[in-house]
Amino acid sequence: MGKNKLAKFTEMATFDHVIQAPYNKHNHKDHELKGSWAKDFFENENPIVLELGCGKGEYTVSLAEYFPGMNFIGVDIKGARMWRGAKSAHVKRLKNVAFIRTNIEIIDSFFGAEEVSEIWLTFPDPQMKKHTKRLTATTFMNRYSRFLKPKGVIHLKTDSNFQYQYTLAMVKENDFPILTEIEDLDHSPSANEVLSIQTFYEKQWRERGIPIKYLSFQLNADKPLREPDVEIEKDPYRSFGRSARE
Secondary structure, three states, rough: OOOHHHHHHHHHHOOOEEOOOOOOOOOOOOOOOOOHHHHHHHHOOOEEEEOOOOOOOHHHHHHHHHHHOOOEEEEEEOOHHHHHHHHHHHOOOOEEEEEEEHHHHHHHHOOOOHHHHHHEEEOOOOOOOOOOHHHOHHHHHHHOOOOOEEEEEEEEOOOOOHHHHHHHHHHHOOOOOEEEEEHHHOOOOOOOOOOOOOHHHHHHHHHHOOEEEEEEEOOOOOOOOOOOOOOOOOOOOOOHHHHHHH
């Protein structure tokens, strides 16, 4: 591990708004803050919003600045990337921001029933070969339903047409209410300041001339969920490698 990463990890350990938790998906326990984030961490009753796969945390921090009356938590497994957002929140003295370094596959170990109001999924890996790993698969919808409030909102922002079309099919298959459906943010009158926030990854996609898509819907998991039985054309381009993302 390089000195730069070591320095970031060392500094991250000093941030009281960062939780670095064990993330062994096969052997884990509920986190001590599960069910008590509002009372014991944020010390208010404001709505809690998650950004899953937050990367460098730009969206988490920007959302917290836009909505000071809400609490935002960025989640990612890569601490060196997350350090940027954590550092920014620290410098700006934002009190409504937290970060969790953990595996998203055990996210329901951190939050109790109806503890979260909204979830943002910003540029997740489309996982075109294995649907159970997609953050918008029914596998994850079932996890989210354990802690999302009734009619809680899920936001997807993506460059991937495959991810967008799959998620749209999944939403329709399960009769989830669609709130907003945009295939190209740059040419939509529905785009707003929040949707105009550009992350590190989004800027890279835009430089390639790839349209950015957005979908928001309400999760309703009061019955068994079904995977869509559809064939979706795979994206004709490759994602950026980890080295490029760093």
